[in-house]
Amino acid sequence: MTTPPVVLWFRRDLRLSDNAALSAALASGRPVIPVFILDDVTPGAWAPGGASRWWLHHSLQALEADLRKRGSGLVLRRGSYDSVLPQLVAETGAGEVHTGEAMEPWARRAIDALSRRLPIRQHRTSLLFHPNEIRTGSGTPYGVFTPFARTCERSYMPTPMVPSPARIASLALPASDVLASWKLLPTKPDWAVGWSAIHTPGEAGALARLQEFQPRVKAYDDARNLPGIEGTSRLSPHLAWGEISPNTVWQSVQHDGTGKGLATFRSELLWREFSAHLLWHFPALPDAPLKPAYAAFPWRQDDRALRAWQRGETGIPIVDAGMRQLWTTGWMHNRVRMIVASFLIKHLLLPWRDGEAWFWDTLVDAELAANAASWQWVAGSGADAAPFFRVFNPVLQGEKFDADGAYVRCYVPELAHVELKYLHSPWLASSPPRHYPPPIVNLAFGRQRALDALKTITKSAA
DNA sequence: TGAAATGTTGGGGCG
DNA sequence: ACGCCCCAACATTTC
Numbered sequence: 001m002t003t004p005p006v007v008l009w010f011r012r013d014l015r016l017s018d019n020a021a022l023s024a025a026l027a028s029g030r031p032v033i034p035v036f037i038l039d040d041v042t043p044g045a046w047a048p049g050g051a052s053r054w055w056l057h058h059s060l061q062a063l064e065a066d067l068r069k070r071g072s073g074l075v076l077r078r079g080s081y082d083s084v085l086p087q088l089v090a091e092t093g094a095g096e097v098h099t100g101e102a103m104e105p106w107a108r109r110a111i112d113a114l115s116r117r118l119p120i121r122q123h124r125t126s127l128l129f130h131p132n133e134i135r136t137g138s139g140t141p142y143g144v145f146t147p148f149a150r151t152c153e154r155s156y157m158p159t160p161m162v163p164s165p166a167r168i169a170s171l172a173l174p175a176s177d178v179l180a181s182w183k184l185l186p187t188k189p190d191w192a193v194g195w196s197a198i199h200t201p202g203e204a205g206a207l208a209r210l211q212e213f214q215p216r217v218k219a220y221d222d223a224r225n226l227p228g229i230e231g232t233s234r235l236s237p238h239l240a241w242g243e244i245s246p247n248t249v250w251q252s253v254q255h256d257g258t259g260k261g262l263a264t265f266r267s268e269l270l271w272r273e274f275s276a277h278l279l280w281h282f283p284a285l286p287d288a289p290l291k292p293a294y295a296a297f298p299w300r301q302d303d304r305a306l307r308a309w310q311r312g313e314t315g316i317p318i319v320d321a322g323m324r325q326l327w328t329t330g331w332m333h334n335r336v337r338m339i340v341a342s343f344l345i346k347h348l349l350l351p352w353r354d355g356e357a358w359f360w361d362t363l364v365d366a367e368l369a370a371n372a373a374s375w376q377w378v379a380g381s382g383a384d385a386a387p388f389f390r391v392f393n394p395v396l397q398g399e400k401f402d403a404d405g406a407y408v409r410c411y412v413p414e415l416a417h418v419e420l421k422y423l424h425s426p427w428l429a430s431s432p433p434r435h436y437p438p439p440i441v442n443l444a445f446g447r448q449r450a451l452d453a454l455k456t457i458t459k460s461a462a
Numbered sequence: 463t464g465a466a467a468t469g470t471t472g473g474g475g476c477g
Numbered sequence: 478a479c480g481c482c483c484c485a486a487c488a489t490t491t492c
Contacts, residue, residue: 225463334463335463338463342464377463386463386464387464387492388492389464389465389491389492390463390464390465390492391464391465391492392463392464392465393464393465393466396464396465397464447465447466447492451492454492455492
């Protein structure tokens with residue numbers, strides 16, 4: 001006589017508003033059992049990196065509080081999807097499991113396999129479109145961003161943003177792990193000191209960021225490129241964990257500007273979408289170059305150089321500022337991401353997968369698709385990628401986008417008193433700063449070495 | 463969502 | 478007055 005409950009399986013959609021999986025669970029009229037499973041063990045799983053775990057800890061805490069306020073709670077379980085979920089369904093006698101669509105190959109495999117023995121229903125919670133909805137006239141996936149984006153813009157139908165429900169009926173919930181026992185927070189050393197002052201994980205924090213950004217959409221087109229000011233939306237970690245839906249973001253900016261800012265911001269949302277679709281169509285995206293010729297690229301191995309890059313000790317100010325911003329805050333400005341990536345791949349000639357792995361571990365906004373697609377974009381091996389010969393000169397980039405030096409001075413205190421003229425190339429100053437290293441590589445040499453390396457594969461690569 | 467090399471043009475100094 | 482050269486400034490090409 002008891003009504004079988006339904007499981008609401010949260011994954012990367014840690015929110016209560018505009019969440020299609022939650023809506024479906026509520027529409028069933030059954031008691032809802034909200035669950036989050038941390039899967040570190042499925043082979044091939046890209047388990048969250050260190051910075052993402054910090055974020056996840058706080059986001060789960062916020063989600064649980066939000067659920068409690070609505071008369072429910074959150075069940076935490078740890079283990080492989082394919083053992084934990086069947087166990088949970090057996091324990092609760094759940095009649096259905098509602099969850100978000102997965103793009104990650106390992107999660108897709110796991111959920112597809114589970115679907116054969118459990119009543120799993122997937123809903124779109126983290127994208128505007130399913131990858132199968134956006135195809136070229138001939139039915140193939142888009143390989144070029146601009147026509148992809150055009151089709152998205154044309155196809156987008158604003159769907160009402162579903163508000164957070166006032167109440168979520170749940171019977172007694174099954175046993176949950178204690179969040180602290182997952183040890184998602186760093187201890188020794190605690191590299192996340194002060195992060196709570198700069199990041200607010202959780203749905204409320206996401207909405208606050210969105211509101212704070214809305215008046216700045218108009219200026220976005222120019223301001224987004226300047227790392228020394230607050231020109232970007234800072235929504236990326238919230239989107240990565242699904243604390244806000246792309247649908248909500250898209251619609252919330254639509255009336256707030258009429259010029260280029262709005263269009264440019266939306267195209268950034270669509271780059272995220274493009275990346276996810278690429279990962280869906282090309283599951284090897286995180287592991288192998290999309291353009292096969294790049295498999296033969298003569299990358300170097302140089303652990304000391306890699307470590308210097310990771311620590312922000314390359315002797316190139318804008319690169320070091322970016323890498324230190326990443327390490328100390330878990331986030332890096334997008335313009336600077338392109339600069340540090342170009343420097344690693346081209347001037348240092350190190351494999352893009354080294355950069356991908358480091359970003360995965362250190363970014364609070366790490367998403368498998370965007371991370372992989374963006375690194376391949378810089379490396380020239382991806383879809384609609386920047387040509388490999390497009391080598392950023394980090395001095396010129398610094399002078400152009402950090403013209404007053406505020407960004408570099410903020411994150412590289414050794415350079416605080418270098419005069420502006422030499423701030424982005426301190427080795428040229430008559431008396432270079434004493435406590436700052438000389439460049440790890442001569443920029444002209446590194447550039448030429450990269451172009452020469454390209455020639456070894458260029459007959460087969462475009 | 464490049465940078466550097468190379469080419470072109472035109473003003474001005476100067477014999 | 479004229480041709481010559483230099484060299485910004487800008488445009489084009491190449492990687």
